[in-house]
Amino acid sequence: MDELSIGRWADAYARAWEQADADAVVELFTPDASYRSLIFDEPHLGRDAIRAYWGRATASQSDVRVWLGNPLVDGNRAALEWWTVLKEEKGEVTLPGCLLLEFEAGRCARLNEYWHLEHTAVYPYEGWGRIAEGDTQATKAGAARWISAWKKGWEALDPDPIVAVYEPDALHRSAPLRHPEAGGIAGYLDRCFPDERNVRSRFGVWAASGAHALTVYTATLNDASEGGEVTIAGCDMLRFSDKGLCAEQRDYWNLSLGRLPDGHAWPA
8 A cells, every 4th residue: 555545545534434424434444344443442343343333433423524644654554643623412522543554455454543532622733644754764763762762761660761762852742632741751751750650561663654653552550640550552653853763752542440451452
C-alpha cells in the first residue's frame, strides 16, 4: 500500500462515518477483518460484526465532521490520526484518536485504535496530523533508542534516560486535547513520576517512514493520581530530528483500572 491508496481508503472511511453508512464502511475491510474499537476490548471479527458495531456507534450521532492527518505508511501498515466533532443527545463531543491499520489486497485486515473524548467541540490545532520527510533508517534507529530509554527510565522512575533522547526544545503533547507540556518532556516527567510506583512496561516500534515513527506501549503501575493500580495502553506519533532525537511527540492512550495481564492490550 502506498500513501495515495491509503489516502483514498481514509477518505472513504471518513465519508462513511459522516454519513453513518455501515454498509460502505464494511466494504473497506476484508471479510474476516479484526476491528478493535477500544484497545482493552475484544475485537469485532468479520464484516457482520463490524457492521453491527458501526450501527450501534453511529445511531445517536449527527452533524459528524471528520478530519484526517497525513498517513504514516510502512509496507502493509499505516498509522492514521483522526479528529472528529459530532453531536449526540447531550450536546457536542470531540473524539481525536489514531488508527493502526494493516492491509491485505487493498482492504483493511486489522484495525486497532486509541482515542480520547471531550464533551465539547474542540478543533484540530495547528500542526496536528502532519508527517514530515526524512531519513527512514535514521528514524528507525532513533525510535529504537527512544523505546529503550522510555522503558528504562519509566520503570526506574528516572527521567534522565528519557530526557536524553529528546531535543531540548521538543514539543510534547501528553494527550491530543491537552496543551503542549510546560517545560517539555522534563516538565511532564517531573509532574507525573512522583505519583507513580511499580511500573512494568512494554514498548515497540510499530511503523516508521521519513522523519516519523509510530511506537506502541502498555504499562501497568500504581498511579496515585488515578487512585491506585492501572493499565495504560497507547501509541505515540514521533518526529525525529536529523540527530536522531525526538523533536515532537503526539500521544494517544487509553486507561483501565487494575493490572491487566501482559499482552492483553497489545495491538494484534
